[in-house]
Amino acid sequence: MAIESDVVVVGGGLAGATAALSAARGGAHVHLISANESTLRQASGLIDALGYPVADADRGAEGGGAGADAAAGPLADPFAGVDDLPADHPYRLVGADALRKGLGLFDDAVGDLYRGGHTDRNALVATTSGRAKPTARYPRSMAPGLVSDERSTLLVGFEAATDFDAPLAAERLSAAGVPFDVDGVTVAFPGEYRADAAVTRLAHALERDEDAGGDRTTRQRLADRVRPHLDDDERVGFPAILGDSHVEEVRADLSERLGVEVFEVPTGPPSLPGIRLSDRLFEALDDAGVSMTTGTPVVDFETEEDGAGDDRIDRVFIDRNGARIPYAAEQFVLATGGLVGKGLGSDRERATEAVFGCHVPQPDDRMEWSEGGAFADHAFARFGVRIDGRGRPLDADRAPEFGNLTAAGGVVGGADVAREKSASGVSLATGLVAGRTAAEEV
Amino acid sequence: MDLRPGADSCYKCTSCDTSCPVAEVDDSFPGPKFQGPEQWRLKRKEDTEIDDSITGCSNCMRCDGACPSDVPLSQMHNTARGEYVDNQMTKLSREYLRNRILANYGTLAGIGSKVPRLTNAIMGNSLVQKLNERVLGITAERDFPEFADQTFRSWWKQRGGPNVESDEKRIAYFHGDYANYNTVEVAKALVRVYEAFGYEILVPDQRCSGTPMFANGMLDDARRSAAVNVESLGDAIEQGYDVVASCTSCSMALRQEYPELFDFEGTETVAANTYDALEYLLINENVIDPLSEVDAADHDIPDFAYHAPCHSRNQGLDRQAVELFRHLDGVDVADVGDSCSGISGTYGWKEEKYEYSMEIGEEMFEHMEHAAGETGMTECPTCSMQMEHGTGYEIDHPLQVLEAALVDTDVEI
Ligand SMILES: Cc1cc2nc3c(=O)[nH]c(=O)nc-3n(C[C@H](O)[C@H](O)[C@H](O)COP(=O)(O)OP(=O)(O)OC[C@H]3O[C@@H](n4cnc5c(N)ncnc54)[C@H](O)[C@@H]3O)c2cc1C
Ligand code: SF4
Ligand code: SF4
Numbered sequence: 019m020a021i022e023s024d025v026v027v028v029g030g031g032l033a034g035a036t037a038a039l040s041a042a043r044g045g046a047h048v049h050l051i052s053a054n055e056s057t058l059r060q061a062s063g064l065i066d067a068l069g070y071p072v073a074d075a076d077r078g079a080e081g082g083g084a085g086a087d088a089a090a091g092p093l094a095d096p097f098a099g100v101d102d103l104p105a106d107h108p109y110r111l112v113g114a115d116a117l118r119k120g121l122g123l124f125d126d127a128v129g130d131l132y133r134g135g136h137t138d139r140n141a142l143v144a145t146t147s148g149r150a151k152p153t154a155r156y157p158r159s160m161a162p163g164l165v166s167d168e169r170s171t172l173l174v175g176f177e178a179a180t181d182f183d184a185p186l187a188a189e190r191l192s193a194a195g196v197p198f199d200v201d202g203v204t205v206a207f208p209g210e211y212r213a214d215a216a217v218t219r220l221a222h223a224l225e226r227d228e229d230a231g232g233d234r235t236t237r238q239r240l241a242d243r244v245r246p247h248l249d250d251d252e253r254v255g256f257p258a259i260l261g262d263s264h265v266e267e268v269r270a271d272l273s274e275r276l277g278v279e280v281f282e283v284p285t286g287p288p289s290l291p292g293i294r295l296s297d298r299l300f301e302a303l304d305d306a307g308v309s310m311t312t313g314t315p316v317v318d319f320e321t322e323e324d325g326a327g328d329d330r331i332d333r334v335f336i337d338r339n340g341a342r343i344p345y346a347a348e349q350f351v352l353a354t355g356g357l358v359g360k361g362l363g364s365d366r367e368r369a370t371e372a373v374f375g376c377h378v379p380q381p382d383d384r385m386e387w388s389e390g391g392a393f394a395d396h397a398f399a400r401f402g403v404r405i406d407g408r409g410r411p412l413d414a415d416r417a418p419e420f421g422n423l424t425a426a427g428g429v430v431g432g433a434d435v436a437r438e439k440s441a442s443g444v445s446l447a448t449g450l451v452a453g454r455t456a457a458e459e460v
Numbered sequence: 461m462d463l464r465p466g467a468d469s470c471y472k473c474t475s476c477d478t479s480c481p482v483a484e485v486d487d488s489f490p491g492p493k494f495q496g497p498e499q500w501r502l503k504r505k506e507d508t509e510i511d512d513s514i515t516g517c518s519n520c521m522r523c524d525g526a527c528p529s530d531v532p533l534s535q536m537h538n539t540a541r542g543e544y545v546d547n548q549m550t551k552l553s554r555e556y557l558r559n560r561i562l563a564n565y566g567t568l569a570g571i572g573s574k575v576p577r578l579t580n581a582i583m584g585n586s587l588v589q590k591l592n593e594r595v596l597g598i599t600a601e602r603d604f605p606e607f608a609d610q611t612f613r614s615w616w617k618q619r620g621g622p623n624v625e626s627d628e629k630r631i632a633y634f635h636g637d638y639a640n641y642n643t644v645e646v647a648k649a650l651v652r653v654y655e656a657f658g659y660e661i662l663v664p665d666q667r668c669s670g671t672p673m674f675a676n677g678m679l680d681d682a683r684r685s686a687a688v689n690v691e692s693l694g695d696a697i698e699q700g701y702d703v704v705a706s707c708t709s710c711s712m713a714l715r716q717e718y719p720e721l722f723d724f725e726g727t728e729t730v731a732a733n734t735y736d737a738l739e740y741l742l743i744n745e746n747v748i749d750p751l752s753e754v755d756a757a758d759h760d761i762p763d764f765a766y767h768a769p770c771h772s773r774n775q776g777l778d779r780q781a782v783e784l785f786r787h788l789d790g791v792d793v794a795d796v797g798d799s800c801s802g803i804s805g806t807y808g809w810k811e812e813k814y815e816y817s818m819e820i821g822e823e824m825f826e827h828m829e830h831a832a833g834e835t836g837m838t839e840c841p842t843c844s845m846q847m848e849h850g851t852g853y854e855i856d857h858p859l860q861v862l863e864a865a866l867v868d869t870d871v872e873i
Contacts, residue, residue, distance in 0.1 A: 019744045054528050060473065212487055214494075216477040219484055288478040304795075309783045313525050313776040338775060339715035340732035343743055 020333050020344035023049040023309060024460040025453075028316045028334065028373060029353035029361065031057040032442055033427020035299045036120060036449025037351045037456070039127060042306035044457025049345060050308055051336060053315035056296040057359060062284040063258070063291025064143060065124065065132070065446070067117060067154035068096035068109070069439025092152035095139050096443065106432045108444050111407055112451045120446030121154060127302035131294065133161045142166055144173075146182040146257065146285050148190025152439060156284075157291045159265045162253050163281035165191075169252035170199040173283065174244055176207045178215060181286050182257040203247045208239030217259050221290050224268050225261035237268065241275035251278060258282035258291050265294065314338050316345075316373055321420070330421045331374070349422045349456035352376070352403070352411065353449065356428035362401060369401050371429065376403045376411040376419045378431065402431025409452035422459065424452035463500055463539065466532045470497035476533055479526035481800035482518055485819045489516040492523035496536040510544040515555075517541070518804035518813075519675035520770040521712070535720040538674050545677030558596045559676040562806040566637035566668040569607070573641045576607035599814040602849060605642045605841075612640045612647040616663050626660040631740070632696035633661055634689075634705040634714065637668050638841040646841075649863040650706050650737055656867050657745050662701050665692040669710040671771075672806045674717055686722050689714070693734070694726035703734040706859060708772035708839045709805065711736045715775065736777055736839070738784070738858050747862070748787050750873050754865045756790035761864050763792040763833030764856070767824055767847060769840035770800050781837065781858045788865060793837065796827035801838075803846035818850070825850040837861065 025041045027034050030052025038050045069092050093099045100114040109117060125135040132155050134141055140152040142165035150165045163171070175184030188202030207220055209230040222228075223236045230239040244254060254272075260282055261268035273280045284291060303310065314336040321329040333346040354361030354373055363372045369380050378401060403411040409424035426448035428441070435441035476492040477483055483491040490513050502508045514537065521534040549556050561568065572579035582588055583604035593600040610618075612635055631654060639647040654661055666689055673682035693703050693714070705711040714734040718727050741747055756762075764785070768778035778798070785793040802820030807813050828836060828851050836847040836855040844855040866873060 021743060055475075055479075055526055057528070059475065059478075060528070210487070212490065214490065215487070216474060216480070216483055216491060218478040219487075222484055288474050293478075307786070310779050311776045312778070313774060336776075340719070340728060341715070341735065342732075343739075 020346040021049065022346045023047045024347060025049070025349045025351065025456045026051060026334060026345050026347040027351040027353055027453075029355060029359070029427070029429075030054070030310075030312060031353065031355055031359060031427060031445065032061075033355070033429075033445035033449045034351070034353035035303060036123060036446050037353055037424075037426045037453035038303055038308045039123060039306055040450045040453025041349075041351070041457040042303075042308050042453075043123075044454055046349070046457040046460050048308045049347065050303065050310045051314065051316055051334070051345065052310070052312045053360070055312060056299075057355065058296035058299070059293050060287035060289060061292040061295070062286070062289055063157050063295050064151065064153040064284055065121075065134075065155035065442040066152070066439040067121065067140070067443030068093055068099045069140065069152035070437065071099045071102055092142065092150075093140060096154055097138055104432065106404065108405065108430050108433050108448050109440075111405055111432070112409065112447050113407070116451050117443055117447040120443070120450040123450055124155065124446055128295065128298050131158060131298050132156065133158050144187070144191055144196075144255070144283060146187055146283055148187035148194070150191070150194060150196065154443060157258075157282065157294070159258070159260065159269055159282040159291070160284060161281065162279040163255050163283060165196050167253075168198045170250060171201070171253050171255060172244075172247060172249075172251040173200065173202040173255045174247075175202065175204045175257060176220070177204060178207045178211060178213065178220065182283065187283075201247075201249070201251070203244075205240075205243045208234075208236050208243065217285075217288060217290065218262070218293075221259040221262050224259065225264055227271075237271055237275065241272060244276060248276065248278070253279045253281060255281050255283045257285045258289065259285070260290075262290065263294060263297065265290075311336065314343075318342065319374060324421055328421045331423055334373075348460045349424070350420075351452045351456055352423060352425040352429055353427045353452070354429050356402060357398070359428050361429035369398070371403050371411075374419065374423065376423075376425070377413045378403055379414075399434040399436060400431050402429055404432065405430055405448070408455045409448060410455070424455050426452035463532060463536050464504065466536065467497040467500035469529045470531045471529060473528065475526045475528060476523035476531075479522045481520060481522065481802065481820045482516060482816065485816050486516060489513055492517070492533050492537070495540065496523070496533040497531055499540060500536055509548060510540050512544065512548070514541050514544050515677075518807035520800050520804045521774050522770050522800065525774050532720065534717075538679070538717065538721060541674075541677035542679035545679075549677075554595075554597055558598060558810070559806070560678060560681075561596065562598070562809055563673045563676040563678045563681060564668075565672055566641075569637055569641040573607045573611055576609055580606045593811050597811040598809055599811045601814055602809060602845070605638075605845060607641055608644040610644065612644045613663065615644065615648065616651075621663075622655070622661045624655045624658060624660050626658060627700075629657070629659045630699075630701045631659050631661055631704045632664050632693060632701040634666055634669070634693065634703055634710055634734070635663070636666075636705065636707045636710040639706055643841055643844075643857070646706055646857040646859060649857065649859040650704075652867045653741070653859055653862050654704075656873055657741065662696055664696050669705075669707075669713040670717065671709040671713050674713070674721070675805050675807065679721065683722060686718055687724055690718065690722075690724045690726050690730050693730045697729060697733045702740065703730065704737050704740050705734065706737045706839070706857065707841055708736055708769050708775065708777065712771040712775060736772070736775065738780055738839070739775075739777055742780060742784065747784065750866055750871045751784070751862075752787045752789070753871050754788055754869065756788055756865070759864050759869065761788070761791055761861060762835045763831070764794070764835050764837040764861070765796050765828040765831035765833065765853070766793050766837045767796050767801055767828075767843055768798070769838055769843045770804070772839055773798070781839070784858070785861065788861075792832045794827075794831035796824050796831060799823040801840075801843040801846040803842045805842050808842075808846060817846070821846055821850050828853065
């Protein structure tokens with residue numbers, strides 16, 4: 019026997035979640051299997067579609083100045099950049115329409131938590147390092163902080179949460195020529211916490227508005243500490259730790275106390291916006307009737323021959339502390355991520371796809387994998403399986419590897435997501451297609 | 461055991477810290493990243509003592525599941541705690557005595573359950589509870605779990621053992637102490653459900669799984685228990701039985717902690733052939749179709765507020781009950797969220813941890829109150845205590861719900 023469903027999705031990051039939702043909407047019963055908690059819990063929460071046109075990638079990644087014109091800096095419209103991408107880029111393979119629909123699926127799933135769906139154009143969001151980052155969707159809590167907005171700004175960092183140096187970020191933003199005045203200040207987080215307190219602990223204190231001593235609550239104290247620095251500032255940005263799940267409540271309260279609008283600045287991991295997004299997508303999956311198993315890697319699979327002499331995947335096996343548990347399905351989706359997500363492995367010889375051993379095109383000589391320089395065109399950044407227009411991974415002869423496998427997200431090659439700023443968009447576009455194809459065939 | 465390679469694969473992402481329920485409420489607790497990889501790196505320099513904050517860890521093992529880099533966090537905590545208790549804790553201290561008593565619940569229960577009514581009366585006495593708190597540091601806020609009039613093993617013996625014989629479908633039931641002495645109805649539900657599906661059941665010799673012993677650093681006690689269990693369950697496996705447990709901390713111990721901490725012959729075989737009771741049924745039987753034919757209203761099955769125990773989450777089993785009972789008509793099974801219940805076995809029984817335990821549990825209590833109905837459901841006996849303590853609800857085990865829906869009803873299995 020085995021645990022049975024119509025579609026098994028392997029991998030619980032953004033690509034896996036999107037593929038699962040897409041297949042469930044196509045009417046399939048889906049089982050999502052993930053080796054670890056969602057990687058979204060680490061992610062900034064920004065959903066990038068295409069930030070830099072490939073030809074300008076080097077300049078873009080270094081400079082990234084706000085308000086720069088489209089040719090030199092970030093892309094104003096990610097859809098407009100698709101045709102300039104290399105022919106084997108996933109966007110070219112599945113089409114700009116898949117990106118649009120993938121973003122649509124995302125908007126639908128996250129609802130009021132996100133902004134940006136009203137336009138095709140990229141927004142510029144200020145980051146903790148003082149850059150302006152082009153992105154397609156951003157959490158609602160970050161909306162008042164957009165760089166295109168001309169209101170004067172105060173950035174507030176905390177002594178405890180050290181990865182946001184607010185004065186430095188303000189200085190960099192000014193230097194990049196943002197169209198508003200911006201200052202930064204560092205204050206002590208109200209209440210007594212250990213120096214290495216987890217950011218979730220601080221977020222929790224803000225959400226519950228805990229007692230911060232002297233008959234004042236955390237938020238009251240925080241507002242007291244920020245107020246003297248306010249001058250004529252019209253908005254205030256904090257690192258994104260304003261509450262666990264009730265960020266809007268915390269933001270509204272602080273805005274009222276300070277008399278100006280308060281927003282969040284996306285931080286590095288661990289990231290509250292990432293955690294909120296992951297929770298919201300989990301709810302959407304649950305509502306769609308998707309079954310989920312987390313904490314258990316897929317370690318093996320079995321095939322059977324279909325009538326026509328092609329291999330089909332019959333079942334995959336998860337490892338649960340040494341026990342091998344079979345999951346059978348009609349269709350399978352591979353969404354295990356790239357080198358970081360462990361979907362791709364590499365030894366000294368070759369890069370390989372870790373679960374099904376799908377073909378990963380690569381130069382024969384390892385020396386050709388990368389060219390010098392951090393932002394140079396690393397061949398390995400584009401590593402991954404190659405898919406056709408329906409999301410089927412292809413073998414060396416460009417025929418589908420298996421009759422019933424599709425692939426999505428970081429495991430798919432052809433995109434340099436770090437340079438292009440396209441990581442989430444690639445997951446959404448390919449996830450949508452991979453899930454749709456799977457559902458069509460059950 | 462050399463855990464340093466594990467410590468080296470930590471890239472300080474702090475996922476573990478953000479997932480730790482204790483660090484979230486106890487500001488004196490430095491969190492799993494310190495307890496695990498950092499402490500192990502420090503230990504490279506000789507003579508470094510284990511930091512006594514290790515006793516603050518409740519052994520919920522959530523950090524394990526959160527680490528993207530597979531750092532063996534709970535193994536590090538268990539090992540460090542064992543070393544701490546062995547080398548740095550005074551064996552005459554009140555804390556040691558109290559922890560030893562809590563960790564060896566089964567031994568006490570064995571004595572108490574010989575005269576269940578008397579024991580229940582004494583332990584339920586508020587004076588005794590106050591005394592326990594003052595002398596031993598066991599909180600007086602909680603009511604001691606009542607002993608059943610008859611233990612499961614005695615019931616099983618009286619019944620004459622299995623009612624079903626089978627050469628193919630055979631399970632060895634690891635009931636653990638709690639289902640034997642206290643929640644006997646859970647153990648009986650397992651027997652009835654599995655027999656309805658045609659399984660021959662063996663109830664092998666067994667001791668406590670060791671979970672409360674690991675959590676209190678009593679590794680010698682745990683080793684003695686584990687030796688008995690591995691041998692007895694190993695024999696059963698040889699005879700064609702798969703091991704099935706109804707408590708998710710028991711299955712966790714057999715599957716993960718034993719291989720991480722001990723190397724008796726057969727430890728790995730036991731781990732690879734042990735399953736949670738619901739998990740095993742879902743892999744091997746079609747439970748969904750018969751369940752879909754049942755209308756809950758015909759069997760007085762209420763709506764449930766379901767809490768997934770941390771140790772089931774760790775095995776990737778946190779969704780199975782909610783997803784299964786979607787197929788049972790007329791019942792709403794609401795998942796009360798992914799927070800820890802806060803009791804973590806013996807943690808919430810300690811006088812100095814009681815408040816933290818309730819603070820951790822608050823999110824779960826709130827969600828339970830928002831969910832439809834006034835009955836809870838969980839696989840873990842101590843989570844069940846906490847759920848009841850915080851809300852006053854009655855709490856069932858998923859096996860009891862399956863029993864009500866499928867056993868002695870007119871459903872074809
Ligand atoms: C720290 C961080 C910051 C980010 N910031 C941004 C950002 O600012 N903007 C943006 O657009 N995107 C960002 N992303 C990227 C985005 O969140 C996704 O990681 C990306 O879209 C790739 O998604 P994926 O699902 O393909 O892969 P991953 O996110 O890598 O997920 C892969 C999943 O597969 C699972 N898996 C792997 N092997 C197995 C197996 N054998 N069996 C079962 N499961 C397996 C893993 O556990 C994991 O859950 C960020 C990601 C991270 C980690
Ligand atoms: S086992 Fe639980 S309490 Fe202990 S450090 Fe890990 S997450 Fe925290
Ligand atoms: S989650 Fe793992 S890698 Fe991250 S800090 Fe904790 S131990 Fe290190």
